[in-house]
Amino acid sequence: SWAVADAISRVLQNSEELHSWRRHLLSACMKGLVAVYSSSKDESKQEVERSMLLRLEKLLRVVEEVDPDDWCSLVKTGLKYRYRDETFLKVLNVAIQLLYKKESSLSQ
DSSP: HHHHHHHHHTHHHHHTTTHHHHHHHHHHHHHHHHHHHHHHHTTTTTTHHHHHHHHHHHHHHHHHOOOOOHHHHHHHHHHHTTTTOHHHHHHHHHHHHHSTTTOOOOOO
């Protein structure tokens, strides 16, 4: 559940630390997905994965920057174990659109 993360985000709503908090959440979300994909190759935790993927997409829309190592690991592991998963592929497509647009930090 994302209840604690959402509560902290609400507390930080008008503070300078909100962007940093979201970047940390984004990193944790990507690392969590990599761990789930690596340990559960059979897609048995679909609801957990779906929740994390949707949160990843939401965070990417506001943060629009990722740690290159986290990104590489997520793409590599996700494509290795979830290349048929519709939700993963949709979120990956959105992420690519957001991260590789002209002014993005990853496109340089």
